[in-house]
Structures are given as C-alpha cells and as structure tokens.
Amino acid sequence: MTISEWCASNKVQMKVFDMGRRIEEISTKLFLDIEQQQQAYPTPYLKHAWLGILSWYKDQPGQHHIWFVKLPLDERNLMQTGPRNAFLHYWKQVVNTPKQEHGEAPFNFKPDAGRMAYFHALAVQVLAQPATAYYSQARAYLSGQQGWDHWQNIGLQGLAEVVARLQQDNNNAILIEALPHIPTVVRNAILNYLENTHPDPALTLAINDSLAAAVSGSPTAQDLAAYARALSNSENIQQRQLLLLAILQHPLCKSVELLAAIGSRCWQDLKGDLLLVYLECLARNEQGKGAFNALLADMLTLANMRVEVIAVLAAPECSAELRQAFTDLVGEIKKYH
Numbered sequence: 001m002t003i004s005e006w007c008a009s010n011k012v013q014m015k016v017f018d019m020g021r022r023i024e025e026i027s028t029k030l031f032l033d034i035e036q037q038q039q040a041y042p043t044p045y046l047k048h049a050w051l052g053i054l055s056w057y058k059d060q061p062g063q064h065h066i067w068f069v070k071l072p073l074d075e076r077n078l079m080q081t082g083p084r085n086a087f088l089h090y091w092k093q094v095v096n097t098p099k100q101e102h103g104e105a106p107f108n109f110k111p112d113a114g115r116m117a118y119f120h121a122l123a124v125q126v127l128a129q130p131a132t133a134y135y136s137q138a139r140a141y142l143s144g145q146q147g148w149d150h151w152q153n154i155g156l157q158g159l160a161e162v163v164a165r166l167q168q169d170n171n172n173a174i175l176i177e178a179l180p181h182i183p184t185v186v187r188n189a190i191l192n193y194l195e196n197t198h199p200d201p202a203l204t205l206a207i208n209d210s211l212a213a214a215v216s217g218s219p220t221a222q223d224l225a226a227y228a229r230a231l232s233n234s235e236n237i238q239q240r241q242l243l244l245l246a247i248l249q250h251p252l253c254k255s256v257e258l259l260a261a262i263g264s265r266c267w268q269d270l271k272g273d274l275l276l277v278y279l280e281c282l283a284r285n286e287q288g289k290g291a292f293n294a295l296l297a298d299m300l301t302l303a304n305m306r307v308e309v310i311a312v313l314a315a316p317e318c319s320a321e322l323r324q325a326f327t328d329l330v331g332e333i334k335k336y337h
Helices: 003-009 030-035 081-096 113-126 133-142 156-165 171-178 184-194 203-216 221-231 239-247 257-266 272-284 288-301 303-313 320-335
Strands: 011-016 024-026 049-055 064-072
Touching: 003 011, 003 030, 003 081, 003 320, 011 030, 011 113, 024 030, 049 113, 064 081, 064 113, 113 156, 113 184, 133 156, 133 171, 133 239, 171 203, 184 203, 184 221, 203 221, 203 239, 221 239, 221 257, 239 257, 239 272, 257 272, 257 288, 272 288, 272 303, 272 320, 288 303, 288 320, 303 320
Parallel strands: none
Antiparallel strands: 011 024, 011 049, 049 064
16 A cells, blocks of 8 residues: 555545655655656655655644655666555554654654755645744845844744745745845855745846856855755746856856755756756866766766766767766766676
C-alpha cells in the first residue's frame, strides 16, 4: 500500500511538497504515480526525494501532522518502496497509538530555519489558518513604517509569509518598493524565499536593479547566490537568463557556494551557451575536482541534463580543461559501478 492509498482509505487529507531544490507542491496524481513507480521523481536532489508532508482530517480542525522525510531514489529516479513502506509503517503506529512514544520517524530530516519558516507559511494557508503575528510585523517593516535600520526584530517567519502571499495584501508592490532600501541580511533572506515563487516581470526588474546596485559595490558569493536563487523561477525567462549570465561573468564565478546555488536552483536554464559558461566556471572552481564531481554528478540526475552536457562537451568552444574534468568524473563513477 502506498502513502497516497492509505490516506485516501482513511479519509486523511494530504498535501505533499518537494523540499529538495525548492519548495513546491507535488500534485496528488503525480505523487501517486511516483509512489507506484509509474513516474520518475522529477527533481531529485542528492539521489533522494526530499518531502514535506502535511496531513489532517477535515472533521478535526487544528489537528494535523507534518513530516519531513528523505526517501532514496534508484538510478532511474524511481522511489524505492522499502524506505517508503518503513515510513508509512511508522506513520500508522503514530496514528494507532498516539499516546505512546515512537521515537524519530525513519528517513526523517530537519529543514534549516529558513525552509522551515517557508513551509509553515504555506501550511497555514493550506489549513485555512490566519497568518501569524510576524506577518503584520514584516509587512509594516517592508512598508517603511519603522525605518530600514530597525530590522533586528523582524523574524524569518514574517518574511516567509510575505513572500508566500505575494499575490495578497499588495505584497508584491510592497516588496518592489522595499528592495532598494532593506539591508543585506533582510534582502538575502527574501531573495532566498523568492526561489519558491514565480516573480512577475515587475518584481524581476526590481531584482535586476537590486543586483546591479549590489554588483557595483563589493558583493559576496552569498549575495550573488541569493540573487541567482531569486531569479531561478522568474516568469521572465529571457531576463532571468541574461542576469544569470551576468552573475557567471562576475569575478566570484568560481565560488562553490555560488555554483552550487546555480546548479541546484537554475537547472532549467542551464542549456547551450549558458550551460557551457557554467561548466567552464565549475571546472575552474576554487575547491577543485571534488566540488566539480559532486555538483555535476548531482545535476546529471536531472531529466535531459545528461544530453545537454554531452552536447556542450562536443562543442568546439569547450575547453580542454573542462573536457578533462568531465573525463575524470566519468572515471570516478566507473570505479563504483
């Protein structure tokens, strides 16, 4: 029995979110197909499906469960049934004997504070619960009501809820107006959350202007990584690709932190010339062969990425250094197969 089938037979409502590369809802039909191995997991990350599962009963408002599980995938990105079954068995035990101590769920993981905050921001909307008090505090700050320097008491939860509700309460416009003024810590937190949304053209333009201002100063690799993440899911595909190219042409382009953010979040745009630029940077990264192998091996698990990479390596513009790095990676993979 699958998780989907068990929930349906027990009248458990469920929403499943991919928590790997970004936080996105997985439709009920797609998750069932994944569980039945009729569909490969579309966005594997480090050879696993990183899931956030929210469950509740319609007739028991306020009573819900949240699970974070990291389930292994096979070489075809199909979900392995054994670990899934072990987690489902644990879930059944918790439901059947709620007063007993059951320990940690098998294959569980704990998201970092930022991702936990964003998941919670989505969960309260799914459960039709009101926003937290942090939401109004964050909106007041981003509206400029408190002064841009008074940000220390603005929590991640409030910022996450603003981004999760971009289409509500004029939040999109508020964010556009705030971006030129907010300090780096707040800006980067918001940019990281924006990877989970689809910034519209107006917000993408504001991110563009903010990036230009940052680059004119002395940005860190962390700053540029945050911009790459924010742009990765923008509605304006041409604009985001141009900005991604500009980031890859910055002197910090060999930073592993930056390259990891681009490889894990911007994979949809890594094709053709843009992929070549990325791989050339990756081949010359500041940490050497180990980082190249780890980041590219993870990218190659994504659908069609292998074909794209092979095409780039065959291009006359591809450097000998990049070709050699890829050859070495293939040799490392063959050692373990």
